[in-house]
Amino acid sequence: MDGAHPQVILNDELLGHFNVPRGYIEEETQRQLKEIRRRREHNLAGRQPVAVEGRVAIVVDDGIATGGTVRAALKGVSKAQPARLILAVPVAPADTMERLRTEADEVICLTTPEPFYAVGEHYEDFRQTSDREVTTLLDEAQRWNRQNGP
Numbered sequence: 579m580d581g582a583h584p585q586v587i588l589n590d591e592l593l594g595h596f597n598v599p600r601g602y603i604e605e606e607t608q609r610q611l612k613e614i615r616r617r618r619e620h621n622l623a624g625r626q627p628v629a630v631e632g633r634v635a636i637v638v639d640d641g642i643a644t645g646g647t648v649r650a651a652l653k654g655v656s657k658a659q660p661a662r663l664i665l666a667v668p669v670a671p672a673d674t675m676e677r678l679r680t681e682a683d684e685v686i687c688l689t690t691p692e693p694f695y696a697v698g699e700h701y702e703d704f705r706q707t708s709d710r711e712v713t714t715l716l717d718e719a720q721r722w723n724r725q726n727g728p
Contacts, residue, residue, distance in 0.1 A: 584614045587650040621712055625720055635660035637682070640704075641697030642670035645678050652681040669700045 635655050639648050665682040671694035675687050698704040
């Protein structure tokens with residue numbers, strides 16, 4: 579999604595295990611919300627967000643480990659009321675994929691290796707996508723939509 583409705587998803591089991599102070603959670607939440615606003619403004623750069631309501635929405639991730647981030651993404655997209663919500667990933671642990679099946683209408687995962695150690699193990703190049711690459715891809719998508727229709 580475009581970050582219009584950010585939400586906080588906490589893993590209470592992990593928080594309890596590591597005894598994370600609530601003050602830290604609040605400070606980090608504010609820091610992350612600020613970063614979400616910055617990225618949203620930068621990435622949209624005057625573009626209108628794509629309307630999701632009534633359409634098929636496909637959430638794609640490069641791989642899933644715990645599922646926390648993609649769970650938040652799925653919840654955010656589902657708030658926009660798509661006709662159908664699909665999750666597509668190349669690699670993830672089987673137990674994580676099983677837990678995510680209730681979050682989307684369809685879940686597609688190419689491989690669920692056992693044991694699963696990390697997403698990056700399954701890539702030759704696992705560099706982060708830069709802000710510039712994101713902006714370039716959004717510009718290309720906007721040009722394609724103007725030429726071909728949404």
